[in-house]
Amino acid sequence: MNSGRSSPQSRSPICSSPPKYAEMELQHLERIPPPRHPVKILLLENVHQTGVLLFEKEGFQVELLKTSLTEEELMEKIKDVHVIGIRSKTKITKRVLENASKLLAIGCFCIGTDQVDLEAAERLGIPVFNSPFANTRSVAELIIAEIVCLSRKLFDVSKGCHEGQWFKSAVGCHEIRGKTLGIVGYGHIGSQLSVLAESQGMNVIFYDIIPVLPLGNSTPCKSLEEVLSNSDFVTLHVPKSPQTENMIGEKQIKLMKKGAYLLNASRGTVVDLKALADSLRSGHLGGAAIDVYPKEPKANGSGFETPLQNCPNTILTPHIGGSTEEAQQMIGEEVATALIKLVRSGSTVNAVNFPNLEVPFTSSSHRILNVHRNVPGVLRDINNIFASRDTNVKAQVLGTTADIGYLIVDVDKETSEEVKEAIASLKPSLRTRILY
């Protein structure tokens, strides 16, 4: 059910019915009894329709909003929500999580998970899921397009034509063939881009903090500085982290060749935009393409300002690196599937902040889930609760991190609310749920 506060995205012809991957992944859930209580799903930031359809097929109550919510709004709204789905804009802070007593899981319908306080979520027993590479190709293709556009000053001459000008000139315009692309962060996106760039005849060099396999003829560099000073184009594909905060500032830009170009579709915290604007206006850099900003508006209409506005040969895009129908459909499918599996079977496979567990369903068993602080004796106390009620444990799987333990237990008798309460009231217990 949609809330009526926003209309769902129009359905593209390629995603009008639940897709194959989800069908395959979810088919084994058919034998599992339905959830004991209604499941409320809150989806923000216009999460793709594929996810909505999958949740609705499960009979979950879905509320879909077009925008993100502020911390205050979220603290109120999350109180009776079982699963929340967000993209990159919604910040799920410790304060929000502390108000989320019913929350079973968080789905980031994107790659980045930096918008969620992962540690707080883990300590409160809430697994977080994402889609680690469904939009990789979309970002890589955008960067290739922008490299050509920057090299031909395409946005400036096009703007001229729109305004009745005719800037026909070859000065400062180049082919990209034979030019050097420097990739900072050679992970999923960086390495995919490397392949695409080489197929355009570019030389690729890269820098990563971990040893990675160089694809094709690409060459690893020993330092960020080496990439900066040897590239015609520098593109950033690192995660948001304390190490990457302002990793490109005045000093680093000065190391770049005169007339070189900077592209950033990673996170807005990575580049000092004031320093970048100065270098574009002074003519040291030949152009830039920026998709992400330190402060991004909640939605269109809330205003957007950056020091880069009106800088020469500068492409500004509203965080659309992963915004293609293909990527959003795959993300919707992948993340919704993971969340449904968590709700229906307790599976935490691919959670980014949690032990990854999955236990196959067996008939005539009853399942209880427990997340607890990782201290000695919890398992003994839980098993004593079952033993004292003459309940046989048919399967038991425990996964731990330094802070928490996640336990899936299948027993031979239907678990009563009283047993659940006994487990939940053990001191280290964080979250306890009877599945069926």
Ligand SMILES: NC(=O)C1=CN([C@@H]2O[C@H](COP(=O)(O)OP(=O)(O)OC[C@H]3O[C@@H](n4cnc5c(N)ncnc54)[C@H](O)[C@@H]3O)[C@@H](O)[C@H]2O)C=CC1
């Ligand atoms: N603009 C958009 O719409 C999108 C933006 N992104 C952003 O792109 C980032 C990268 O995505 P993926 O390639 O999938 O991530 P990834 O995790 O596969 O790769 C990131 C790479 O950066 C490296 N790295 C980390 N810190 C570094 C440092 N200080 N210097 C050099 N290398 C460093 C890592 O070792 C890793 O190899 C994401 O974290 C996300 O923030 C992702 C998708 C869409």
Ligand SMILES: O=C(O)CCC(=O)C(=O)O
């Ligand atoms: O499409 C989005 O909302 C965010 C894309 C992104 O930045 C990511 O996947 O990390």
